[in-house]
Amino acid sequence: MSSLNHYDLIIIGTGAGGGTLAYHLAPSGKRILILERGGYVPREKDNWDSQVVNVDGHYNTKESWLDSEGKELHPHTNYYVGGNTKFYGAALFRLRKEDFGELRHFDGISPPWPISYDDLEPYYTQAENLYQVHGNRGEDPTEPAASAPYPWPAVSHEPRIQQLSDDFAQSGLKPFHVPVGVMLDEKNPQKSRCIRCNTCDGFPCLVYAKADAQVLCVDEAVKHSNVTLLTNSLVRRLETDASGREVKSVVVERNGSLETYSADVVVVSCGAINSAALLLRSANEKHPRGLANGSDVVGRHYMGHTNSVMMAISKCPNPTIFQKTLGVNDFYFGSSDWKYPMGHISFVGKLDAVTLKAGAPAIAPNFTLELMAKHSLDFWLTSEDLPDPNNRVTIGRDGKIVLTYTPNNLEAHERLQTKLKQAMKQTNCKIHGHECHQGLFGRNLYVGQRIPLAGVAHQNGTIRFGHDPKTSVLDVNCKAHDVDNLYVVDGSFFPSSSAVNPALTIIANAMRVGDHLLERMGVSDTEMAMVGSARKA
């Protein structure tokens, strides 16, 4: 192998984890190779077309996986520079402090993390700064203490959402502004990069104003001459030396042939499902169950949240453009009538008739899809799913990914839906009073749709970190217990999934692991300080 193909560090995948890590390490001067299976999302008008994006699934991978019964499934996931952050809704939450400890749920135990909230707090602050999170501290009753304010004020509610927020507050709830990573400057609209449009959540941003891992991290990292990015480079296997303790080569399919690269340190960050698949496919004599899988935990404990979209139809129209500004966490840890955690309520981007056709909700009586879309408030509900070893990623026929998943903790989600229905009944509009929602609710106009298995947006948990090599794959620094130079920094390290969106935690953890790697690679304190000042500049 040519020494030109040897690097100090290889990062595989450029999403929330890998992209952020590349940004964090780039100023170190170390030779870094980034391998990404996708290319750049093409910038084209289709980026903002709901037919193309939501109905045709144009940007989704065309790869097919299998479910436990061997049926094909077409995952709603995206392989591009920036990973799924190109398409995410950019709701950037910290886990709650309690999420790091053990939590008793109706269906069982949500296990503790091997690090505490305080360990991650400084990195959450860095992550919020890097991803330009807009929010207001102190509104969300479950929010953990933070060492700094959000770098930007919250994205304001549009009138319909403000009215709902007021209604919720009047009924005793504590609605808050969702922290979001969009480059919106409401004080200087003419200069604002973000134009506050209705095609954000689930769409790539045509004007590069979403805080995603490509725009903020990878594009910045590759400005450093020590960083090389190879796109359309699919990592097929990791091979170890004879001892099995070191990854010695990374086998990449590129331009139709196989190439081999090596590095002192190899970081996998392909997303929770693909990272597990890569380790499983890299089985060898020393690692017969898959690379770093002495524990038999690789691929297990797959979690993806129990999510649903609930449309509440009102007599009043909802002309909101950017809907994802309001959240309710009053039921996150339970309520006076049910002591178990239920989860988190917020919004998806405003649904339109084109998208509704694809989702095929039951049509509300006397409403066309057009009318439903004009009158709906489109809620996004998230409940924690618990780590079950039988919910797992395996490799099936033809080397395809097999995703086996039996939902759990559903009672929590159903109760969360009921809480939302009750809260909506109490809204009191100026024109229709309680009837604006209540009457409609009576005729069953809430259309609840559970997100199906193919919806793997919040995938996590398949390569969990922990202290015990018997029950976890990674140590607290996200280094494989069984391999000395292998790390994982995507969503797979989660031992439990919490009920808030995962990306900010993946980003913060990548920065934490990044600091560990700088130390491991012997980047001196002075150089580290330079990294720090480069960040601030």
Ligand SMILES: Cc1cc2nc3c(=O)[nH]c(=O)nc-3n(C[C@H](O)[C@H](O)[C@H](O)COP(=O)(O)OP(=O)(O)OC[C@H]3O[C@@H](n4cnc5c(N)ncnc54)[C@H](O)[C@@H]3O)c2cc1C
């Ligand atoms: C529509 C949508 C909306 C979402 N909204 C939110 C939100 O509002 N808030 C939030 O917190 N989260 C949200 N998410 C989830 C969020 O995007 C993910 O949690 C996050 O991107 C995961 O980061 P990751 O680094 O684990 O993986 P990814 O971002 O998926 O990155 C993995 C990368 O690895 C690459 N890759 C995979 N396999 C290989 C291989 N073998 N070789 C080379 N490269 C490979 C992929 O192409 C990809 O670039 C959303 C996701 C979607 C799809």
Ligand code: SF4
């Ligand atoms: S709302 Fe802003 S960040 Fe989101 S897609 Fe539109 S312009 Fe881009």
